Amino acid sequence: MLRRATKLDYAERMARVVAHIGEHLDEALDLERLAGVACFSPYHFHRTYRLVVGETPDQTIRRLRLHRAAVALSEVEPPLAEIAQRAGYGSSEAFSRAFTSAYGHTPSTYRAQRVFGELPRGGMTPPPPPGTLAEELAYEVEIKPLPGFRLFGLPHRGDYNTIVAVFEKVFALGAAHGLLTPETRDFGIYYDDPGSLPAEELRSFAGIAVGPDAVRPDDFEEADIPAGRAACLLYKGPYADLDRAYHFLFGRWLPQSGREPANVPAYEEYLNDPKSLPPSEWLTEVCLPLED
Structure with missing residues (x-):
């Protein structure tokens, strides 16, 4: 078992990687680059990251990019092709398959359920206008x-x-x-x-x-x-x-x-x-x- 000081050091280094991923989602995030952020050997970085974070670097990247895509789909723009490209997919079809697998709806359906106007600053949608389906949503x-x-x-x-x-x-x-x-x-x-x-x-x-x-x-x-x-x-x-x-x-x-x-x-x-x-x-x- 790792000594506590070593465990803390590893956690801090892997946390730097997660923060780096979140701040550079539009860039190429290959194994050597991420290992460099962690100051870790590329040969052992992948396994250490998975054991410390609980998922692989690719899973983190995919999850954060799809989360950002879901936020973007709350707007009328940008086009689906642009959202797909920013999420790292070479085609809208590949993006649609990945998004549907994660979110249970195609990007087009998800957007249709979400869009009621442009987002205000801060990334949240305004209250839906009267008569829309979302206005009828109720929570206990x-x-x-x-x-x-x-x-x-x-x-x-x-x-x-x-x-x-x-x-x-x-x-x-x-x-x-x-x-x-x-x-x-x-x-x-x-x-x-x-x-x-x-x-x-x-x-x-x-x-x-x-x-x-x-x-x-x-x-x-x-x-x-x-x-x-x-x-x-x-x-x-x-x-x-x-x-x-x-x-x-x-x-x-x-x-x-x-x-x-x-x-x-x-x-x-x-x-x-x-x-x-x-x-x-x-x-x-x-x-x-x-x-x-």
Whole structure:
């Protein structure tokens, strides 16, 4: 077994690779380049990355490119051929097969279900106009008391849709520090309204819940979710579509609820593993803290 210092070093190096992938999705990301980012031998990089991150580099690249494609399909433009090319596919047909396999719909069908106008800054769609299918979507909202959560993690600044690379780094470092167990809970805190600020100014935090006695490693920051009542809904589907849940929660449920939101940011808990399940099966609980 690797010594803790060595495990942490490997985790940090592989986390650098994930961040590099997320920042250079339009570039060639061959094995030698990624091994160089990790300062690792190309002969052993692939196996080490898979064991530390939980998937191969090619799977990470494909997953992040398809996630970005799903976000792009929320707009009328760009054309499907351009989205396919940016996702690394030589033809629209190959892209369609890969996207359909991952998301359960062809790119054209997915776009038809998503497009209601141009995206505002920050990567989220505006509320759908009256009479559209999406306007009729409803979620069951439950008001429940929730415990407070102490989180170790990392801040993110920028489009909320790009926080995935930060989570990968949190998981890699958390594993190296021995903080991850099958019971570990994962949270994202979202401090700003993406319809009101430029994407580059949006603030969020990717974290894992820890116990009150946990000692924070130097390479983590800490955030807290206070205990209290929250309006929670369960969303099932791709993270790129989570804005639908927010539109319902803030645009339909809250005005009719007679409740006041607390001066606490909304947050999400991710209830299953996106690496082992297709996007259509991803479960996210969206929570809006309320005044008592």
